[in-house]
Amino acid sequence: MAQPRLHGDVLAARAREMGGALVHRGPDDAGTWVDAQAGIALAHQRLSILDLSPLGHQPMESADGRYVLAYNGEVYNFAPLRAALAAVGHRFRGHSDTEVLLAAVAEWGIEDALQRCNGMFAIALWDRRERCLWLARDRVGKKPLYYGWAGDALVFGSELKALWRHPDFDNGVDRDALALLLRFNYIPAPYCIHERAFKLMPGSLLRLDAAAAAGAAAHDPQRAQQRWWDPRERMRKAIATPFVGGDGEAAAALDAVLRDAVGLRMVADVPVGVFLSGGTDSSTVAALMQAQSAEPVRSFTIGFRGSDHDEAPLAREVADYLGTAHTEFEVDGADALAVVPQLPAMFDEPFADASQIPTAMVSRLARQEVTVVLSGDGGDELFFGYGRYQRALRNWRMARTLPRLLRHGLARLPGARGESARTGGVATLLAESGVQGIGDVYRNRVSRWRNPAAVVTGAREPQTIYHEADPLGLPGREAEAMMLADFMAYLPDDLLCKVDRTSMAVGLEARAPLLDWRVVELAWSLPQHMKLRGDTSKYLLKRVLRGYLPDAMVDRPKRGFGAPVGQWLRGDLEQWAGDLLHPADMRREGLFDADRMSAIWRDFRGGQRKWHTHLWNVLMFQAWHRHWRDCRGL
Known part of the structure; x- marks a missing residue:
């Protein structure tokens, strides 16, 4: 939070309250740092993964005192970075990646340091010498970062609920962003459901000093954010310098970089597991984990009773073959009904990918046994899987x-x-x-x-x-x-958002090895016939997987991690939906064409099979809007 003219004690109290809203993301430790003269306060909630000692406490100051850092995420290649920094004279007190990241910024500057990092992160960095604030986000957008205005204060945080805690955050609904929600089921960055609030885009930096914060640039999300890693530019470069070699060489290269990406993400001082659906992506991650583990890897899946969305038997078969310690959880409409009321508070921003429900359930299940879980996110967007x-x-x-x-x-x-x-x-x-x-x-x-x-x-x-x-x-x-297009919008703002919010809601850290930037750029350099071969999508990824699983487990049709929403809206969730779509309430709120919504709800209940895709995002907004109004006492 940046708010000049406030007494230090008031700044600290506000920062603590905003940080406290995110205790689920970091239940192990909390800290605040304040520079009252500069009008800046940082708060952090810690989920201890590496260096569980107090030496990993945040916000953390650099050894030279210039920088103060509060950051969410992990730098997986912190060990070689630490060695490189030690070689040029840096000394370290603890073993956390936070201390390494601070030293990297001090040595190379923030943009060069980020280029050297392989990880997932959202960063708030205060430069005491330049008196400027840097906000930064990882290449792919694994970790979220919101920023905006609460009165004349610049506020920022991993989730909107932190911004809500500022007494002057009274920003209304951005109707333009609401239109995006209805189109996509999510709101793409840099847009946000609130007026005067934005998402930092993946691979981007935002520099704010006193002049910038007072000027128009800070209020223009497109103009103010600068890319330190541009996926469009990187894809064009990869296409211009394509992979040279046949299927065998490409499969060997992909296997090697995937194995290393998985191995890096298995490093933790806490238990690690894997989400396993039985599909190509998660099976590849599970197989590479088990190949590098002396003990059975903990794997987790979820299924739907009496539904064609049930992937549990496929996951069980893969788990048995690999020898993982497998746990599965079955749900039905009644279970979904119990989760739905929790979604607005879990996501803060209206979000309507219905697979949020099973993802929330499997995250809760996994957290009973592990603190870190690996997922297969990214395979479809990289290897032509849809x-x-x-x-x-x-x-x-x-x-x-x-x-x-x-x-x-x-x-x-x-x-x-x-x-x-x-x-x-x-x-x-x-x-x-x-x-x-x-x-x-x-x-x-x-x-x-x-x-x-x-x-x-x-x-x-x-x-x-x-x-x-x-x-x-x-x-x-x-x-x-x-x-x-999917890599830049659907992946970070739908899939990764879904996994981040549902996992962090229970203090579980999710990591996605397929989205290691080295895997990404290798995939972009591959010719299209290595992704789609005849009727076989994800051809090369499946070739890698054949080295770990029999063909019968690889050559199965894609199911996707969905949820039977239409069935639920005609069953266990019908009364909940009807209440949210009540015409009188919608007219009073004045956000939607109430007559049109009533007609669609009537047609759906009368048998129009497609309308559930339209209705779910409206319902998720309505549920969120009630939650927001309740939080503000409106």
Whole structure:
């Protein structure tokens, strides 16, 4: 928090209160640091993973006294960094990666230090000499970082609930961001559900001094943030310098870097486990963990009773073959009903990926035995794993047979933007044919609401990478363009957000070895035929996995980690949903077209199978909005 003109005791008290809101993220220790003259206060809640002693306490000052650091995450390659720093004269009191990170900044400067780090992190760094605050986030966006304004105070934290604790944080709903929620089920960075609040984008830095904090730059999330690692630039460079070698050489290279990435993430002074669904990604991580462990790795999965979403038998089969110490947990609609009321407080920002429910449950299960868990996140975005990629390429090839002027005309027809495009028929054909690039096709594939601003009162939908006709800007690279869009938005703001909030809600740290930057850039350098070979997606990753599992366990159709939302909304969750969608309440709140929402709810209950995808994000917002109003006493 940065707020000039406050007495030091008041600054410290506010920082402690804001930090206390995040005790679930760090239940093992707490600390605050204040410079009243500069008007800056830092608070930290610690989840002890490395160096469990008090020598890892944060906020931590650098040895020369120039820098003060509060950071969330892990620097996995801290050992070689520590050795390099010791070689040029740095001395260390403890064994934490925090102390190494501070020394790295002191030696090389913040941007160079970040370039040398392999890890996941959100950083607040105060430079006492330059009197400026640096906010930074890891390359992929594993760890979250919000910042914004509470009156005239700049506030920041890992979750919005910390910002809420400031007495002047009274920021209302950003209706434009609400439109993004309806389209995607999440709000992409840098946007946030609150006015005058933002997310720091992955791989970005934000420098704030007194002049910047008072100026317009701090209020403009696009202009103020600078990339220290740019995925679009890195992908283009990887494509320009492709991997040289055949399938065997590529599989060996991928196996080696994955094995090292997994091994780095197994380093901890606390118990470590793995989320195991039985699919390619999590099975690869589990296999590489077990190959490097002298003891059975603890693995965890969740299944749904009486549902085709149940992956528990597949995970059990993989666990038995690898010899992991496996635990599974089965849930049904009643279990989901018990979790749903907790979601607004868990996520702070409205979030509508329904797999948040099983992820919350499996996190709670794993925390009973371990403090760190590895996951398979990232495999689909790196190795062409989603079926929607293939469908989008097919539709783009079809659309390109139409003259450009005709496509322009089709794009303007009312049916091309209507919500009936979700249910098939002529509207779907219009939506897919009136496109100007692969980005337009793919946006239709990933959108829930096709025209969300039409039902959010007063909204103008902001532009995102999904609104670009060609997100990558390289002709003939449509597959890579879609994967880039997902890597920059869906991955950090949906998948990684989901895992971070549900795991940290119970004090569990989740690590994703497939998102090691070395794995990422190797994947980007691979030719497309090593990702999609005939009808086999993730071809090379599966080839690696065949070295650890039999073919029968590798060659299984993708299921995904979903949840039977439609079934639940017609069953255990129907009364909860009906209450949140009550027309009188929606009219009074004035955020949605209440009549349109009532019609969709009525149609869904009457058998329209597709509408649950529209309804879930509205319901998640309504539940969040009530929670927010309750927190503020409104």
